[in-house]
Amino acid sequence: MARWKAGLVSAALLLLCWQGLCWAGLWPRYVFPWPADVAATLWRLISTMELAVALLHTVKRIGLGFGLSAAGGLLLGLGLSRSRTLSDLLGPLVQGLQSMPSICWYPLAILWFGWNEGALLFVTTAGALFAVASAAESGVRNIPPGYIRAAATMGARGWRLYTRVVLPAALPSLLTGLRLGWSFAWRSLMAGELLFLNLGLGHLLAMGRDLGDAAQVMAVIVAILAVGVLVDRACFSRAEAAVRLRFGFDKAA
Amino acid sequence: MARWKAGLVSAALLLLCWQGLCWAGLWPRYVFPWPADVAATLWRLISTMELAVALLHTVKRIGLGFGLSAAGGLLLGLGLSRSRTLSDLLGPLVQGLQSMPSICWYPLAILWFGWNEGALLFVTTAGALFAVASAAESGVRNIPPGYIRAAATMGARGWRLYTRVVLPAALPSLLTGLRLGWSFAWRSLMAGELLFLNLGLGHLLAMGRDLGDAAQVMAVIVAILAVGVLVDRACFSRAEAAVRLRFGFDKAA
Amino acid sequence: SARGEGPEQPGAPPGEVRVGYMPNLTHAQAVLGVAGGTFARYIGAEVRPRLFTSGSAALQALFAGEVDLLYVGPAPAVSGYLRSDGAALRVIAGAASGGSLFVLRPEVDRHDLRGLRLATPGIGNSQDVALRHLLAQEGWRTRERGGDVTLSPMAPAEILTLFERGELDGAWVAEPWGSRLILEAGGVLAIDERDLWPEGRVPTTLLAVRPDFLSRHPETVRRFLEAHVAITREIQADPEGSRARVQEALAELQGRPLNDEVIASAWARIDFTIDPMADAVAELADRAFAAGLLGARRPDLASLYDLTLLQEVAP
Amino acid sequence: MRQPAVQPVPPELTLSSVTKHFETRRGRMKVLDRVSLIVRRGEFLCLLGPSGCGKSTLFNIIAGLEEPDSGEVLVEGEPISGPGPDRVVVFQDGALFPWLTALGNVEFGLSLQNIPRAERRERAMAALEMVRLARFGDAYIHELSGGMRQRVAIARALALEPKLLLMDEPFAALDAQTRNLMHEELQRIWARTGQTIIFVTHNVSEAIRLGDRIAVLSFRPGRVRREVTIQHPRPRKADDPRLLEIRTFLVRDLRSDVEAAVEEELGDG
Amino acid sequence: MRQPAVQPVPPELTLSSVTKHFETRRGRMKVLDRVSLIVRRGEFLCLLGPSGCGKSTLFNIIAGLEEPDSGEVLVEGEPISGPGPDRVVVFQDGALFPWLTALGNVEFGLSLQNIPRAERRERAMAALEMVRLARFGDAYIHELSGGMRQRVAIARALALEPKLLLMDEPFAALDAQTRNLMHEELQRIWARTGQTIIFVTHNVSEAIRLGDRIAVLSFRPGRVRREVTIQHPRPRKADDPRLLEIRTFLVRDLRSDVEAAVEEELGDG
């Protein structure tokens, strides 16, 4: 594939630039590690299973946190879209909380839930919940009314109208909302792990920092990047491409 | 206005729920402060000017960081949209870096730039730059080709075609990208201030945390929320509404 | 909820005791008591260690009801006591004195702190209070207060890195970080806090307990205290041997060996004691209040201490 | 006005004195004014009127999507309650579901009636065959041309075997050639199924070509201004002189209304 | 084929043997095959052909938006190089800029030529008056109806006073009534400005109503299959028997091509 090749070339280019910067010697090697150092560290982290353990914890956390906020956000958003009053009352709140960097909750989360996974879950979930909710609400509100009317004349009502027409019609917006929610949740989790919990990629990063080991920091960054790209590519890009194809959005472009 | 009223009612409702939770006594007051405590703390922070000083620093930082990433992101995105090769080479990189929680850069940023505003600026900018860039690129790519052809037959070329047709046509996507970029930058800055720099809202929050003063944490959260909502409402919502009105997007809905 | 105990009968021994401390030299009793199993042996229950990297983190965990007994610096102890109106903790013994150093880069004049970039391990912790008091005494103002001295809280590891790179001019830290700054990063000892206090007695670590845990399990606390006293006596009796054991346990916790020279230097600057040092703590509280770190009310430490058990254990 | 002869069986659809207002910023606007209409079983009725005269509103009332302020709608003598699969609407833009294939769209209404899978598939395929799209069952909507989409929409309605097929300007968005084709297709289908069809249009030629009878609505408030029965045999040719005569008559009849619409359209001038 | 008499001044537009291919997934497709055409100054030429025969492609070549594979395009005897304001295109969807007002859209092309503000405004207003939209200069595009938008697009082109006005199915998206109005407007404007107009359509009636001359393109590869001159006086009526005769002739002439297109459209059947 041409895109694959371009990706490889661009990765090679990046490595080259990086090595070039190293050779240029702007920073000493312990501050700006060489690609080889990072690769060696990465290999150490992999072979000692440290990376795998950290990954496991992080994946468990993001899975739970994002899952919760996706489910909760969809429910909240759909609820808001059903009732004008509800949306008038809670809408501003949801908007406000959406703009809130959720990491700011963490001191309180610790006080409320303790110095444990619960607090981290709260921070991760709070980061994404409201973004998903407001995307879901506006997605449902902006469904072409023609779909609803057509379904109504064919006898669709209540629950069926919802599952068979409203949700599929809103799917593109829901996906966009979920993707945004994911990126917020991911950011919150990383900040949270960096700040206060052990085990997990963020903690491995913090360890690198505490040990003054720039190569480890870089190696963990590479791992975090890989997770992010993988999720983006494997889940969201693919789902969006499928929806775009089915809905025929690409035709318009 | 009805929306104003709804906002007030919802704020009142929120306060009531909060006070209700306090009365329910799930948590002791020093862990879950009462609205009155938070109001008192807020007043203290305002009257001692601490809040104003913190706000000033935060605003300066977000202004500079977001400004840089907006300008840089637009330039990068427009550059990518101009050349297929460039976009094939750098596209995956931009996508990858976009998914990277920028706070993870901070240990390296400190090593590279030192314990100073530069490091924070790097983290804030890195948080938003790539989101803005990729929105700008896809925005320009998805301009209806009819606009370009129409402008070309009227003699628009080069720079003029860009400033007079491409940019205005891409404005809605650019705005969406900027809004997303803002939310990433704001999150990164708050995480950064919490983690490592003094002066600023995040630092005030960290102080509340370190002193075990939940009321101060809550008060600063209220301030952060206010800044977020204000920027969202005053800048982005307003600009988007203006664009929607002009482009007539609301008609379709 | 994460708070509170399980459904237990008052008086019955708890299934486990959660002990919070930092993996530091100044918390040597905790390190030894956990590593050598002394705590568990004395109380006859499982001991679950909770490690923290800062006093404020430990305080948050205490507020959240996640630790029962806590080795903590005097400043977090005071602020936790005051914030919670006495509901969160009681100090039942002292643990360590000294081991708190102000280190500067060699080219800096100890008496001219103008425009310097200084660091402490956290806002409102014991070293932070000490440095703020020093600044106030000598007439320097921090940037938050319109002056030109930058005073940043940061993790000790970061302090070391930045100090090495010349990004920091000085820091007030606990051991072994003070010795590391001197021996590894070329710093110069400006103040050993012991020199500022009568008889060199400056509280660095105290032993605190959650009041509700104390009232529910007085017997357990009492036995824990016995273990604490025993370990302290052991350290006093055999400083070198104890040092080796602490060093070993810390190396285990941090996953890498520690520098002998650093540990030796740091160890010499710490006195281990069960003396609660109440007067010094009161003085510290006043200083913290003066620095604006304890809110608007003058600190009233009336029942910060509960020394009845200590008097029984070590009359 | 001519009234069709009263029949022993109740007529398929009876509108009696349907009136409807809308609240607008400039006050209350009467859109439909005492509209009465009787449609016999198997009849092809065209509703003709200028843009904005209330055709879609009347249609929504018949479909049960909106309630009249006063008056009654009876289907086979029974008052209607809400929308139902006995009166299916084919909308101007098709309103097909892009997340389903052509076949999926046609099956949609059937699955709402809990018809078993095999029968559903069979009836849907039969409907697709009727509009000559059997080969395109797997295609997604965006893969079809405008004319093909309109035919899927018709198949979706036909599959439900409604008593009344309501068509709201279904061909307005098509180009002239495709529209011609669709006219032929529709008449072929109607000849086979014998359904009752009400067809809304603002195009006089279209109405003349398709309708057994044409009901002309006037412009604001909408009122049945005239009914014309066309007994001309099918297929009808556009240039048949007798049809051209009716066309000229209707165009003249509509002129004042059209001019009102034109006034709005032309702005100044 | 009939050729217009050779004139002493060079013709406004000369196409000589323009050929164009497209690369598609199924190989190289010849879209235009040696198209030659001469357009006199002030002439109203209609290009007629079934959908997909290459009309827009030919147009893009004339406009300078695309290059032919071989052959030449001369304007007043000079070969063209790229698009230019002497040949302005009015597109089917108008392609108006939604971020500008109607007046802003009309001024756009003028401002590209660095015409001073006052003159620009004056010429734009004159153009808007010509399409009877002077009152709507301040309106944004989405505030206008389909017909009004098309008129703004025409005004935008007129304001540039191009030698050649190229119109690519500009009225295809309009309903019949509005389209009728637009035909009248366009002829009125043409009578006033005397510009050379090339008008693309696939609607035979439209071509007959508007053109001095009709060039018929064949279906794949596009080739000028026939040219018909219409000397009928204006305004022309749709039911004029002589025009109907030409219409019947052209429709029959196009039939085989139309059937090819229909084949594609109808799918199976």
Ligand SMILES: Nc1ncnc2c1ncn2[C@@H]1O[C@H](COP(=O)(O)OP(=O)(O)OP(=O)(O)O)[C@@H](O)[C@H]1O
């Ligand atoms: N929900 C509504 N609220 C207010 N006014 C409405 C509403 N729906 C329709 N109208 C008005 O009622 C009138 C009739 O509308 P309707 O859509 O029935 O016209 P129509 O005959 O179908 O026109 P067209 O041929 O353009 O489809 C219009 O003037 C329209 O503006």
Ligand SMILES: Nc1ncnc2c1ncn2[C@@H]1O[C@H](COP(=O)(O)OP(=O)(O)OP(=O)(O)O)[C@@H](O)[C@H]1O
């Ligand atoms: N860029 C392109 N690449 C490949 N094929 C193309 C391209 N542009 C047009 N074609 C093909 O060339 C043929 C002619 O297209 P063109 O748009 O010129 O037709 P047209 O006569 O304008 O049709 P219509 O009346 O539908 O506008 C079509 O079959 C089309 O699929």
Ligand SMILES: [Mg+2]
């Ligand atoms: Mg209508």
Ligand SMILES: [Mg+2]
């Ligand atoms: Mg075309």
